[in-house]
Amino acid sequence: MLGSEEIIAELMGRIPRFIGLMLSGSEIEAADGLSQSEFRTLINLHRCEGRPMADYSKQLGISKGSFTYVADNLEKKGLIERVPMLNDKRKQALFLTGKGKVLARKIDAEFTQNIKQNIACLKRSDINKLESALRTIDHTIDLLKERT
Amino acid sequence: MLGSEEIIAELMGRIPRFIGLMLSGSEIEAADGLSQSEFRTLINLHRCEGRPMADYSKQLGISKGSFTYVADNLEKKGLIERVPMLNDKRKQALFLTGKGKVLARKIDAEFTQNIKQNIACLKRSDINKLESALRTIDHTIDLLKERT
């Protein structure tokens, strides 16, 4: 007899497969000469700008060292800019440039469209359950962050 | 006013952060000289052996080319073996060796223990909701796979 915790641990291992299925096809859309991390960073910035770099690296799930590389490339392409924060000189806030905003809006729309297509085969009731499940996960993020 | 699909697309971007929070600390546990992918492959094999390599690469969410590298290293370490499948000579089924079984059981237990610790701060009701959400996602995987 397994407790909830064991079941959760078991199910955690399946999430990458879920992501793979939900996002299949969007790599192709990413082909504005963007890597996956660049693509996702632009979307994250499109949804919330001006936060320190560490926040975006955590959102991506990559190390801060790796994210420096991603940010460097986006900056070279003229899509984002680093802005030192006034209240803490260690931190660099990220913002989209005008060019970056245009591209971010486009790929965010494509990303959403792609997910729509991928779940188009689901029944309405299954889509509703999925939405509810993802909301729970999003809420759990907040609960887990509080502790840290 | 957003539809469920737009909300789902929005929330998909948060999942990597969720994984990061749920698994934080388990990288340290992985330090039996295993990379993250080797670690996760051993756990996947511990839960289900004998399937072709492509299945495990999809579970991991990496390309088949990358998975060849992972499997090579696990084989060099004497933890798994490739076995050509009889019904389809292209396919290589993966199995744990005895040594691999012992290690896989250990790290799977550590992995579960680590997740337990990470969610120990949640209320029982939140844990139940999380379990339910992950079950929904697991079920959605099956629904999406059918289509393919």
Place this chain on the structure above:
DNA sequence: AAATCAATGTTAGAATTCTAACTAGTTTGT
């Protein structure tokens, strides 16, 4: 105020992953 400790971001080199081309085996259609 000084010292110590922690957090942010960068760097360099190693490890991992990706993409595309390739081999070999399977399936389909004729």
Place this chain on the structure above:
DNA sequence: ACAAACTAGTTAGAATTCTAACATTGATTT
């Protein structure tokens, strides 16, 4: 039977990510 199209796995080189050490700044302690 055979050719074309497809699938599973490997390979090589490029791109990305990781780890550990570092410099700078901020927070805490004394």
